[in-house]
Structure formats: C-alpha cells, structure tokens
Amino acid sequence: MPLTLHDILLPTANRFLGSLDRILDKAVEFAARKQFDPVVLANARLAPDMFPLTRQVQIACDLVKGAAARLSGSEVPKHEDTETTFPELKARIAKTLAFVNSVPAERYAGGEDRDIVLQTRRGELRFQGRDYLRDFVLPNFYFHVTTAYATLRHNGVELGKADFLGG
DSSP states (O other): OOOOHHHHHHHHHHHHHHHHHHHHHHHHHHHHHHTSOTHHHHTOOSSTTSOOHHHHHHHHHHHHHHHHHHHHTOOOOOOOSOOOSHHHHHHHHHHHHHHHHHSOGGGGTTGGGOEEEEEETTEEEEEEHHHIIIIIIHHHHHHHHHHHHHHHHHTTOOOOHHHHHOO
C-alpha cells in the first residue's frame, strides 16, 4: 500500500505539536521555579528580527491545519492570532490537532495532484499537493517548531533532544 498524504501529515502533526505542547508546559514550570512571569518567555525571540515564541507556535499550527484543509479539499479554519499566554497557545495547539485529526483519510484522495495556490508576503506560490506538503509545509513546520524549541532552550528552559522529538 503506498504512503499517502494523510499517512505523512497526521503522525507528523500529532508528534511535533504534541512535543511543542509539552515543551510549553516545561516553560511554564521553569518560569514558576525561577519566579518570573511566563509571558516573558512567550514574547522571547532568538534574534531581534525574528518572530516571538507566540508567533512561532501560531505559524506551526497554521501550516498543518492549512495543509490538512487544502490537501483534503476542505475550508481552512480561521484562528485569530490573539494568543499571548501559554494556556492560550496550548489551546491553539489543541484546536489545531482536533481539526487535523477530524479530517477523514479518504478526503485526502487525489490531494497529491490538487492545485494549491497560496498568497504570501512575497507573492503567489503555486504547488501540486504532493510538492506543497513535501517542499513547503513540512520544512516550514519543522522550522517553526524548532525555532520555538530553540527560543525556550536559549532562555534557559531545560530541554533536550528527546523533548523536541517526543515519541
């Protein structure tokens, strides 16, 4: 049986958003132990010209919910980007996973050849479904999850490779 888009996207989204959720818990525990407001970490950045942690989590979620919707021919759910706290970010992850896991596998049939058009800050991007998942969604998703991990690690949260990889 060939590997499907559903077979690739769902385990990846569940594993790495699950890891991200647990990493956020460790950030809250770290802030409590060190006696500072965790919002400091939510607003942390690796560099001044990078998005803060909150935006990294939002984008990671947007990538996989957008992929699940576009590859299955569904409407992309709109999530307002208003999260400022760790409980709100964790709710965003939960909402994203609930949507991604609600799309039946059969809805992805033919998604590999589906035309995907994205409007970005840099202009219009066009893909076929397979290329969209492989060359756009997954690399960007890993980038934003990794950046969230690295931001927290850089700020002293005790994280290791096993926290990132989950399992």
